[in-house]
Amino acid sequence: MSKDSTAPGRTVARLLEVAGTTYAREAGIKLADKPAPLYQLLVLSVLLSTRIKADIAVAAAKELFTAGCTSPKRMLEASWQDRVDALGRGHYVRYDESTATALGDGARLLLDTYSGDLRKLRDRAAGDVGELRNLLCEVPRLGPVGADIFCREAQDVWPELRPYLDRKTVSGADRIGLPRDGAELAKLVADRDLARFSAALVRVSLDKKTADQVTTA
CATH class of the missing domain: 1.10.340.30 (Hypothetical protein; domain 2)
Known part of the structure; x- marks a missing residue:
């Protein structure tokens, strides 16, 4: 499946499955x-x-x-x-x-x-x-x-930071067809998943192979 035909919810689920481990x-x-x-x-x-x-x-x-x-x-x-x-x-x-x-x-x-x-x-x-x-x-x-x-x-542990989705995460989002707006991205996951989500977006921004794993079956 291409990134153009993938619904955001399905893409996010796949993203977290493939790359949703925080660096910590x-x-x-x-x-x-x-x-x-x-x-x-x-x-x-x-x-x-x-x-x-x-x-x-x-x-x-x-x-x-x-x-x-x-x-x-x-x-x-x-x-x-x-x-x-x-x-x-x-x-x-x-x-x-x-x-x-x-x-x-x-x-x-x-x-x-x-x-x-x-x-x-x-x-x-x-x-x-x-x-x-x-x-x-x-x-x-x-x-x-x-x-x-x-x-x-x-x-993940300091709620006042949420949602923290900076330019690096937005770059990753764009690579896999997700919204380029941080506020819109934050709506795609629960607060408890924001740290995992941001780490996953950074990972796909840094590595095309990881991005391809998310966007292709």
């Missing part, structure tokens, strides 16, 4: 509104925001977490070389040294500014999504791209 879940993060998993999502967002394949960023995040870097305190307790080695095991080799430094600097910022708890950053934003993004962008190596990644995934 892929990295082994059990996302909840708690300090450790929120921090782990932040680390993953930093890794995903560089010009490197998503599967490599996910693998590197897993290696960091396996090495014990699961909170800002534990990230700082690990040596710079420990971080470099973990990133290397995940084949995150182009940016391993600079990223190891940025992760240490970011952990220090979070401890000094928010006592290591991203819920305090959320409180400071007071429900203003734009301000939340601005505060996230203060984290070393995150930037606007990383802030978008974090918000797309965090909408």
Whole structure:
């Protein structure tokens, strides 16, 4: 079946079936509104925001977490070389040294500014999504791209972010024949599925083969 003849509801169902795994879940993060998993999502967002394949960023995040870097305190307790080695095991080799430094600097910022708890950053934003993004962008190596990644995934546990469907998700939607308007896209899924939906749209925007799996029988 072609994307032109597929009803939106059927396309969405197929999209979630093929690509509806959040990046957090892929990295082994059990996302909840708690300090450790929120921090782990932040680390993953930093890794995903560089010009490197998503599967490599996910693998590197897993290696960091396996090495014990699961909170800002534990990230700082690990040596710079420990971080470099973990990133290397995940084949995150182009940016391993600079990223190891940025992760240490970011952990220090979070401890000094928010006592290591991203819920305090959320409180400071007071429900203003734009301000939340601005505060996230203060984290070393995150930037606007990383802030978008974090918000797309965090909408699963921070309702004020919903619906978070940015230009990257709209690009994926266009590729498989879904509406290009974020508000219209949000109507196609339940709130509980928005994070999965946005991740799936990003996946099809990045990979034509995944898009073809959604749009062809």
